[in-house]
Amino acid sequence: MITFEQALQVVLDAVGKKADLPKERCEYVSLEDSCGRVLQQVVKTDRDTPPFHKSAMDGYACTYADLEQGRPMRLLEVVPAGTTPKYQITGGCCSKVMTGAMVPQGAEYVLMVEDAIVEDNTVCTAPHCRIAPHKTNICLRGEDVQAGVPLLNLGAFLKPQHIAMLAAYGYTELCVAIKPKVGIISTGDELVEPSVTPSDVQIRNSNGWQLLAQVSRAGASPSYYGIVQDKAQALRAALMQALKENAVVVLSGGVSMGDFDMVPEVLKSLGVNILFDRVAVQPGKPTLFGVWNNGGDSRYLFGLPGNPVSSFIQFELMVRPLLMSLMGAFPQAITLRLPLSHPYRRKSAERMAHLPMEIDESGRCNLLNYNGSGHITALNTAHGMARIPLGVLELQEDAAVEVILL
Ligand code: AMP
Ligand code: MG
Numbered sequence: 001m002i003t004f005e006q007a008l009q010v011v012l013d014a015v016g017k018k019a020d021l022p023k024e025r026c027e028y029v030s031l032e033d034s035c036g037r038v039l040q041q042v043v044k045t046d047r048d049t050p051p052f053h054k055s056a057m058d059g060y061a062c063t064y065a066d067l068e069q070g071r072p073m074r075l076l077e078v079v080p081a082g083t084t085p086k087y088q089i090t091g092g093c094c095s096k097v098m099t100g101a102m103v104p105q106g107a108e109y110v111l112m113v114e115d116a117i118v119e120d121n122t123v124c125t126a127p128h129c130r131i132a133p134h135k136t137n138i139c140l141r142g143e144d145v146q147a148g149v150p151l152l153n154l155g156a157f158l159k160p161q162h163i164a165m166l167a168a169y170g171y172t173e174l175c176v177a178i179k180p181k182v183g184i185i186s187t188g189d190e191l192v193e194p195s196v197t198p199s200d201v202q203i204r205n206s207n208g209w210q211l212l213a214q215v216s217r218a219g220a221s222p223s224y225y226g227i228v229q230d231k232a233q234a235l236r237a238a239l240m241q242a243l244k245e246n247a248v249v250v251l252s253g254g255v256s257m258g259d260f261d262m263v264p265e266v267l268k269s270l271g272v273n274i275l276f277d278r279v280a281v282q283p284g285k286p287t288l289f290g291v292w293n294n295g296g297d298s299r300y301l302f303g304l305p306g307n308p309v310s311s312f313i314q315f316e317l318m319v320r321p322l323l324m325s326l327m328g329a330f331p332q333a334i335t336l337r338l339p340l341s342h343p344y345r346r347k348s349a350e351r352m353a354h355l356p357m358e359i360d361e362s363g364r365c366n367l368l369n370y371n372g373s374g375h376i377t378a379l380n381t382a383h384g385m386a387r388i389p390l391g392v393l394e395l396q397e398d399a400a401v402e403v404i405l406l
Helices: 004-015 064-068 160-168 207-217 232-245 263-270 308-326
Strands: 026-030 059-062 073-079 093-097 109-112 116-119 122-125 150-152 173-177 181-187 221-228 248-252 273-276 288-294 297-304 335-339 352-359 365-367 384-388 400-405
Touching: 004 273, 004 288, 004 297, 004 308, 059 064, 059 073, 064 109, 150 160, 181 207, 181 232, 207 221, 207 248, 207 308, 221 232, 232 248, 232 263, 232 288, 232 297, 248 308, 263 273, 263 288, 263 297, 297 308, 308 352, 352 400
Parallel strands: 073 093, 181 221, 181 248, 248 297
Antiparallel strands: 026 173, 059 093, 059 109, 073 122, 116 122, 273 288, 288 297, 335 400, 352 365, 352 384, 384 400
C-alpha cells in the first residue's frame, strides 16, 4: 500500500504540470463569467491607483500651516468626485472636496466636515478637533499600486475578490482554461436517488450529488451518469461511455474487497492502467486511480470508496489537485497548524487519518464527534479536517496538528 504523498505524486505526474496550456485548451470568457475559472493570461495594472491625489473624506482641502495655526480659510469652490478642481490652494484658502474627488494642487490636508465650522464662506477648525500631521485624509497617486505592475499570473484561480481588480483595470474579457469535463458515476445495488423513498435496506445516493458540487466548486464541468448496478456488464457500458465523453471520470463505490465490488476487474477489462488501488489514508483506503488511453489522449479515472466522508476527503485531496493541474492551476488547499484542544489517541497508526474539526474560541483544534466514514453529518459544522500523520498513535493536548480548511 502506498502513502498519501506517493499517491498524490502519481496523480500529478500522470497529468504533468504546465502553467501555460496550449491554445486549444483555453477560451475567452466575459468578466461576469470569469469567477471560478483559471487564468491563462497575465493581468496588469493600466494606470496608477489611485490615479490622482484623492480625498479619503468629505472635507476641506487646505494647507497644513493654516490648520496648525488655527487660521480661518476662505472657501474657493466645491469639488465633487469626477470633476477637476479649478483653483490651487494657497495659505488662507480652502476648497470643499467630496470623498473620491481629486484634491486641488497645493492642498496638504483634508479637514473632515465633522471637524469644521463654516460661516459666511469662511472655514474654521472646530474647537474639539486635533490635527494629526500624518493623517492627511489624502490618498496619494499610485500609493496602492503603480501602472504596468503584474497583479495575477497564469494559473491563478479567480475568486470574487479578484473581480473588482479586473474591472478596475479595464478587463472585460479574460483568457481562461477550458473547464475539464468530469463524468460522475455512483455504483451500488442498494442506492436510490434522493427523490425516491428508500426501502428498509436501501440508502439514498448522496455521494453522486456531493461529487457534482465538488466538481463545480473546483472549476470543472460535471456530467452525471446516474446510479449503476453492481453488474459487470452495466458497469462496463457506463464506464466506457463516461471515459469516451470526459477528461476525468469519478466513480464512487464498488472499489473495496466485497463480493460485488467489481470496479477494478471491469476497469482492467477495459484496458484502464490502474496506477494504485490502495492508499494508506483513513478514511479512503480503497481509493483507486487509473489512466485510459483514448487514441493518444489520456483519460483519468478515480474510483472513490462509497462512504460519503471518504469520497469527500479523497476528492479534495486527490481529484481536486488533478483538476487544478489539468487547468494549469496550482493546488491550493489552505492548511494551518493549530494546537489540539484535547489529547488524542487511536488504536492503529498504519494510515494517515483525517478527522472533522472545528476551531474553538481560543483558536485551538477541537475534534468533532465522528463515528467514521459513513458519518457525513459530522462535516456539518466542521471548519476543516485535522490530519494525523502515519505512525502517530497519540497526541498530547496543545500538540500542533495540521488542519486542511474546507
Ligand atoms: P462500497 O464502497 O461500495 O463498498 O460502499 C461502502 C459504503 O458506502 C456502503 O455502506 C454503501 O452503501 C455506501 N455507499 C456507496 N455508494 C454510496 C453513495 N453513492 N451514496 C451514499 N452512500 C454510498
Ligand atoms: Mg457498493
